[in-house]
Amino acid sequence: MPELPEVEIIRRGLAKHLPGKRIAEAEVLRPSQILRPTPEAFAREIEGKVIESVRRRGKYLLLFLSEALVLVVHLRMTGRLVYVADGEVRDPYARVVFSFADGSALVFGDVRTFGRLALLPVGDLDTLRGLHELGPEPLTPEFSVMYLQKAVARHRVPIKTFLLDQRRVAGIGNIYADEALFRAGIHPARRADTLMAAECGRLHAAVNEVIAAGIADGGTTFRDYQNAEGGKGHHQEHLAVYEREGEACPRCGTPIMKMKLGGRGTRYCPKCQKL
DNA sequence: TTCTTAACCTGGAGGC
């Protein structure tokens, strides 16, 4: 499931190939995944546009196009954006295919069809719910220890739920939330507003460390994630707790436990991460 | 306003 590191790796891959490409045709194979405008208008309006740049905000990919338009893509659970130089669609779960004038293509594939695409004027980006409410990003000056201290103090939810809320911190998902909390030695069910200053400092450092490590490893691939060239990431080889329930904690040897928190599978060490 | 829960969706695993 693509989180900030995976989306950033995809962005970097796409940025190598897409700028300057003219979209000759957009084939919408799964209309329900087009958020706006209508699927017909989406295909019609994007034709002929030239991709100028590829950016990212949280887990959103933003493809800035000519004529002041922007294509917003959220991959959700199983979405992927793969550039194919020969234009041949090999993904059996292709949902939208963008064919370029030079014969290459960009394929949006998505097994579970949770992903969403929207085409809108750049000036309307603020109207896209979710995108304009995003909190600060890890690894930026805006995401500071002071910000985290003030933010957690206002919320009584479990700290894991807090981390998954994109309005608090943008880009963290289930994998990196579990890994950051393990690294910081904080129990996922701990109430956010009870964190001490020192714990906020540890959590802030841990979030930045796991996100940076995920990017350095090319992302985490468990099932569906692929980078922009269809390749896999390697960060799953360095995870301490995620998908490791029953295995020995790398720090103390206690078996990693799994619990349900906010409807999400949550892994933690019962000894290293105290409530 | 804040928080919780369920729904969306489909492939794969496990049980029978």
Place this chain on the structure above:
DNA sequence: TGCCTCCAGGTTAAGA
């Protein structure tokens, strides 16, 4: 082998 049930999780609407 085939059928059924459950699970995975990012986001958001609905309800408390």
